[in-house]
Amino acid sequence: MRVLIVHNHYQIRGGEDAVVANEAAALARAGCAVEVLAFHNDDIRSPLDRLRTAFEAPHAPRGVARVVEAVGRFRPDVVHAHNTFPLVSPAMHGAVRALGPVTVQTLHNFRLACAGAMLMRDGAPCETCLTGSAYQSVRHACYRGSRLGTLAVARMIDRHRKAGTWRRDVDAFIALTDFARGRFVAAGLPAHRLFVKPNGLPDPGPPRDGPREGILFAGRLSPEKGVEILKAAAPLLAAPVAIAGEGPLRDALAGAPGLTLLGALPQADLRARMGRAAALVVPSLWYEGLPMVVAEAYAAGTPVIASRLGALAHLIEDGVTGLLVTPGDPVDLARAIERLSSHPDEARRMGRAAREAYLRHWTEEATTASLLAIYRTALAARAGADRASA
Numbered sequence: 236m237r238v239l240i241v242h243n244h245y246q247i248r249g250g251e252d253a254v255v256a257n258e259a260a261a262l263a264r265a266g267c268a269v270e271v272l273a274f275h276n277d278d279i280r281s282p283l284d285r286l287r288t289a290f291e292a293p294h295a296p297r298g299v300a301r302v303v304e305a306v307g308r309f310r311p312d313v314v315h316a317h318n319t320f321p322l323v324s325p326a327m328h329g330a331v332r333a334l335g336p337v338t339v340q341t342l343h344n345f346r347l348a349c350a351g352a353m354l355m356r357d358g359a360p361c362e363t364c365l366t367g368s369a370y371q372s373v374r375h376a377c378y379r380g381s382r383l384g385t386l387a388v389a390r391m392i393d394r395h396r397k398a399g400t401w402r403r404d405v406d407a408f409i410a411l412t413d414f415a416r417g418r419f420v421a422a423g424l425p426a427h428r429l430f431v432k433p434n435g436l437p438d439p440g441p442p443r444d445g446p447r448e449g450i451l452f453a454g455r456l457s458p459e460k461g462v463e464i465l466k467a468a469a470p471l472l473a474a475p476v477a478i479a480g481e482g483p484l485r486d487a488l489a490g491a492p493g494l495t496l497l498g499a500l501p502q503a504d505l506r507a508r509m510g511r512a513a514a515l516v517v518p519s520l521w522y523e524g525l526p527m528v529v530a531e532a533y534a535a536g537t538p539v540i541a542s543r544l545g546a547l548a549h550l551i552e553d554g555v556t557g558l559l560v561t562p563g564d565p566v567d568l569a570r571a572i573e574r575l576s577s578h579p580d581e582a583r584r585m586g587r588a589a590r591e592a593y594l595r596h597w598t599e600e601a602t603t604a605s606l607l608a609i610y611r612t613a614l615a616a617r618a619g620a621d622r623a624s625a
Contacts, residue, residue: 239311243274243318250527254434261603274322289387293394295324302327315339325395328404337613341409348422350388351377355521407613411525412546435602442536451512456482461518467565469493510535514575517541533593538585540571556589
């Protein structure tokens with residue numbers, strides 16, 4: 236099978252970029268011919284670049300032309316899109332479908348219905364635009380606090396919703412969790428083409444033996460990740476929390492009592508720290524897609540303390556693979572952290588259950604087999620539709 240992967244990289248590398256790289260490598264190891272067509276937001280340099288990108292966002296003709304060229308040269312069976320904003324746009328699906336390949340879209344976030352991509356406003360979940368007009372987001376400047384930027388994204392959402400792009404031009408959608416699938420069905424995506432497949436992770440090997448210590452946060456230092464809640468909880472703890480990552484709230488966290496900022500760590504160093512930690516903490520305030528740090532923690536046999544919110548409420552089995560806490564409540568978060576910090580036997584038991592959950596659901600072998608099955612289903616459905624129309 237020949238697979239062309241299309242992905243618009245972010246300026247700050249995150250879990251989504253890592254997922255794309257891992258998935259491409261896994262497909263190649265499974266015997267597929269794989270090519271990755273990469274776009275980079277670093278190419279948006281000047282104010283003129285930003286203005287032109289905002290104006291072109293709904294259809295991004297230059298980006299779509301690059302995809303069409305790659306299809307003509309590589310001749311894929313499947314074109315699999317991840318992030319298409321802002322340099323590619325959903326318009327690529329119609330252009331690709333007209334050339335023959337099956338089109339697949341992984342839904343890492345909620346940008347096809349939400350200008351801010353997170354179904355979040357004012358620090359809490361918001362579904363206003365999920366079924367209503369995307370232009371409601373402009374009043375609240377949901378995209379990076381900019382009404383002009385939000386208008387550009389809202390135009391893209393509105394145009395493709397009205398044009399029927401999602402119902403007509405995409406053969407298969409991939410949601411990362413059952414929770415996310417439900418939100419996308421509510422947004423109007425065709426349920427029969429919406430599949431659930433978690434992101435996979437190569438097995439790092441059996442977890443290390445020996446004692447564990449410390450609590451780790453790993454991720455982008457931004458409001459939706461709940462780091463300000465963690466900052467408020469830290470003074471209530473007996474030991475500091477290690478913070479791995481970069482982001483706009485770094486300066487606000489620097490010097491805060493009870494926090495140790497590590498910066499962005501190389502993957503090997505982060506994996507080693509995760510394998511030594513008593514628990515990973517994920518105090519998010521938004522509907523997370525499927526944070527790769529949860530899969531990485533489970534693979535390392537490390538329990539997870541997470542917000543009882545969205546997909547996290549289903550990914551973490553409370554009292555079995557970790558603990559769930561009230562979103563936005565630093566006292567409840569501190570209580571859960573102290574519980575696992577002061578009860579190492581309980582933390583180890585949860586860590587063993589977390590490792591078992593990883594082996595059941597998130598190994599590279601399991602998720603790649605699921606992805607190939609989705610491709611085959613989409614190819615068969617397209618062939619059947621072509622025969623019927625003939």
